[in-house]
Amino acid sequence: MQAAEGQAPDNSRNYRVGLIVPSSNTTMETEIPAMLRAREQVLPERFSFHSSRMRMKSVTREELAAMDRDSDRCALELSDARVDAMGYACLVAIMSMGLGYHRESQRRLHEVTVGNGLPAPVITSAGALVEGLQALGAKRVSIIAPYMKPLTRMVIDYIENEGIEVIDSVSLEIHDNLAVGARDPKAPAELWKQLNTKGADAIVASACVQMPSLASVPLIEAASGLPVVSSAVCTTYALLKSLGLERRAPNAGTLLSGRY
Incomplete structure (x- = not known):
């Protein structure tokens, strides 16, 4: 669409962000979009958010393990929407599955999207926290x-x-x-x-x-x-990195200052 006279052309691109969310989580779909909405005020990219949920009510090892088994279904569902990247948002679920498990989870869930013919990078909040601290x-x-x-x-x-x-x-x-x-x-x-x-x-x-x-x-x-x-700041950082975008969002701390 041609820009109206006197207006700058819109060079933005829309990105679809898939969120793999515990069923009782009420924060991931508020804080991560809040950071990316704030980013939209200073940078051209635009984002939409698409969720799939895994059952979990109490933060116990048993419920976390059962929930993690459901993450493959979530990745498959979100890939149907041709999302550009996915974030798995339960840090302790990943960490309860064994040391270094975020690498296995990210690899497996990415392979689910590849198998569906709609490949997307997958990051986990557990891996993102480690990556964010290492970036600093x-x-x-x-x-x-x-x-x-x-x-x-x-x-x-x-x-x-x-x-x-x-x-x-x-x-x-x-x-x-x-x-x-x-x-x-x-x-x-x-x-x-x-x-x-x-x-x-x-x-x-x-x-x-x-x-x-x-x-x-x-x-x-x-x-x-x-x-x-x-965890939410680091997850946003990792999502932006996986999309190849500048890691910057206002009022979200040093990691999202654009310097990393």
Whole structure:
């Protein structure tokens, strides 16, 4: 369509983003679109969001394993929509399946899309958190997590297996996933003060895509002087990278500043 006289031509491209979502997750479809909508205010690309859900109500190893088995169906359904990239948003589900499992999950789900004749890159929030911290050059981090302490320990082991030391953590010990999603997104801006951050290279404001934290990321950065990420911020970073786009979104912290 020709631009009206006096208006700049629209050079934007529309990207379809597939979201593989736990059935009780209420945050992925708000925070990730919020970051990309904010990005649309400063960059030309446009995004639409398309979800497929896996059953999960309580954050237990048993429910997480059952949910992960359902992710193949979700990838197949989303590939029917010819999405440009997919994000699997349950960090702890991936991490509960064994060290380094995000690589296997991403490979398998991508192969599902290839088998459907509609190939799309697939990223996971677990792999994205590791990738985001590595992009920042972070070797030592402190994290906030909503999980019961044994699950937080599993997350710490997973991150440390990727070469990043976790020097301290806060576990909120909430097993009900809806309760996690109902938390105040500015709560991490106070919780981080409980962390030992001496010697840390970065802070993880939420090691869970379901726990809202986007509003806290710039507040913690301003107060701590450290780069701050969340699972949702890192997932957005990885989605943009998989699409070959500039990794920039306003008010989402250092990782999405466009410098990485």
